Amino acid sequence: MAEGLIITGVLSKEELSRLPGMPSEERLKEGAVVVIECAEEIPCNPCESACRQGAIMIGENINAIPALTGDLCTACGLCIAACPGQAIFIVDMTYSDTEAVVQLPYEFLPLPGRGATVKCLNRQGEVVSSGRVVKVVNPKSYDRTPVVWVAVPKELAMEVRAIRL
Numbered sequence: 179m180a181e182g183l184i185i186t187g188v189l190s191k192e193e194l195s196r197l198p199g200m201p202s203e204e205r206l207k208e209g210a211v212v213v214i215e216c217a218e219e220i221p222c223n224p225c226e227s228a229c230r231q232g233a234i235m236i237g238e239n240i241n242a243i244p245a246l247t248g249d250l251c252t253a254c255g256l257c258i259a260a261c262p263g264q265a266i267f268i269v270d271m272t273y274s275d276t277e278a279v280v281q282l283p284y285e286f287l288p289l290p291g292r293g294a295t296v297k298c299l300n301r302q303g304e305v306v307s308s309g310r311v312v313k314v315v316n317p318k319s320y321d322r323t324p325v326v327w328v329a330v331p332k333e334l335a336m337e338v339r340a341i342r343l
Contacts, residue, residue, distance in 0.1 A: 188301045189217055198245035199234070201269075210253035210270035210279070213336070214244050215301075216263060228260035258283050259320035269335050278335035279312055284326040289314055290343055298330050299340040307334050309341065 181190045194200060199214025212233065214225065219241045226236045226244065233250035234257055236242045258266045258281060268281035290296055290311045298309040309328040316324035330338045 183217060189215060193217060198243060199266075201246060201248040201251075205248035205251075206269065206271050209272050210268050210281075211248050211251050212246060212253065212257055213267045213269050214246055214257075214265065215267070215339075216244050216261070216265040218263070219243060222262065224260040224262065225257040225266060228256040230254070230256065253281075255281055255315065255325055256319075258325050259323040267339065271332060271335060273329060274332075276332055277329045278332045279327050279329055280309075280335055280338050281325050281327050282339065282341065283323050284314075284341065285323055286343075288343070289316070289324055290326060290341070294343070296328060296341040296343055298328065298334065298338040299342060300337045301339050303340065305342070306337055307331055309338065 183189050183193055197217060199216055201211045205211050221240045223236045223240050225234045231250045231252050233247050235245045253268050255268055264283045270279040273279040292311055294311045296309050297305045298307045300306045307330055309330045312329050313327040314324055328341055
């Protein structure tokens with residue numbers, strides 16, 4: 179079966195692995211880090227502007243796909259809210275022995291509360307697990323794009339990309 183962005187509208191695992199915004203396996207093991215799942219060559223660079231550490235680079239060509247220098251990423255999360263395509267997440271594989279935390283943009287009402295159990299969705303919008311809301315961050319600087327931190331089974335951390343109440 180054919181899969182991939184052009185056929186299904188969803189990035190395949192192979193396409194994801196080739197993106198310059200994906201952290202290395204080694205970096206994922208070190209703690210929270212940004213994951214940039216942007217594959218569109220369009221004029222866009224808010225993530226680069228939002229990153230105060232210089233970990234996200236687009237460069238002179240505003241149509242370039244964002245590249246990540248994982249060693250510079252402090253997982254501050256400013257890039258998540260800045261991304262108009264909701265293609266940026268933070269994954270922390272070191273949260274616990276069995277769970278990881280995925281930070282993701284959430285632009286729906288009502289916002290989930292800390293401790294809420296939510297349905298965790300994959301890139302296709304399919305429910306793959308339940309998760310527990312650890313934190314909700316919505317400062318004025320995020321321009322009305324709250325970031326929800328969800329504890330998920332560690333093996334699904336690189337799959338969960340949305341939640342449903």
